[in-house]
Amino acid sequence: MLCAVALVAVTGTALAAYNPWRLVRLERFGRPTAVTAALFVAPLLLGVAVWLVVRDWVARGIVAGAALLLAGALCVGGIPLSVVFSRSGEGPPVSTTVLAVAPGGRFELVDVRYSDFGFVRDVLRIRSRAGLRSRESAQVLACFRRSYEEQAAPDRVLRSARFVDDTRVELAARDGVAWTTTFDPRTLVAAATLPRGCTG
Incomplete structure (x- = not known):
């Protein structure tokens, strides 16, 4: 379930940022803040899913650390990435x-x-x-x-x-x-x- 939520969040915001149909309702979900939030939350959800399955505490610690590192890296890179692939090619409007x-x-x-x-x-x-x-x-x-x-x-x-x-x-x-x-x-x-x- 958590993996499905993570997949839907990333796929949905990526589609909203690209927005080939130029649908007005998708605009807010494709803005850099929304894309960054999805990129931050997705690895955390995946990490929690793996953490719940793995029984060894050392492995759980490794999974939690890897999920946090990946979430941080994707969050930092999320804004410029979303701007590059956004349909307007620029930051969010005022x-x-x-x-x-x-x-x-x-x-x-x-x-x-x-x-x-x-x-x-x-x-x-x-x-x-x-x-x-x-x-x-x-x-x-x-x-x-x-x-x-x-x-x-x-x-x-x-x-x-x-x-x-x-x-x-x-x-x-x-x-x-x-x-x-x-x-x-x-x-x-x-x-x-x-x-x-x-x-x-």
């Missing part, structure tokens, strides 16, 4: 905010905020609203990047975001310039992106 919902209620625009060294980066993506089957687009619709210390340029600050209709999104920067694009409701891929704040 926050996720729904900016707008389509008139028909089938889609939403989310702002996934990351904290880089000295910068805040807002990554906008389109999501479907389908309960447990809700998905997030693999495509970054737009980025807005600004410094903590300096006053951000008006074209780098998002003023508003809205759905013009069920498959068309409009973004407006603080400088008043609006930008509009459409997206495929099946794949969630937009016809055009606004990547000016994604790099540099």
Whole structure:
């Protein structure tokens, strides 16, 4: 039973970190903290299972020590490993905010905020609203990047975001310039992106 729990924990978090279907509900289970916790707990559970079967006290001590060492090693390596294999290729977001919902209620625009060294980066993506089957687009619709210390340029600050209709999104920067694009409701891929704040 303990071995099965350990296997399910490791397999589940690995699948959630990779998340090829981009299911929104799996996101939290694929974050570095969840992966690290699973990698830490799994060898401990296996160690307890072996410890319960083995009768010799010396062997029990060896099993317990090996389980603790393995758990520590996997815990230390868990965060960078989970980031490398995560679908976003970066650490966990600071926050996720729904900016707008389509008139028909089938889609939403989310702002996934990351904290880089000295910068805040807002990554906008389109999501479907389908309960447990809700998905997030693999495509970054737009980025807005600004410094903590300096006053951000008006074209780098998002003023508003809205759905013009069920498959068309409009973004407006603080400088008043609006930008509009459409997206495929099946794949969630937009016809055009606004990547000016994604790099540099």
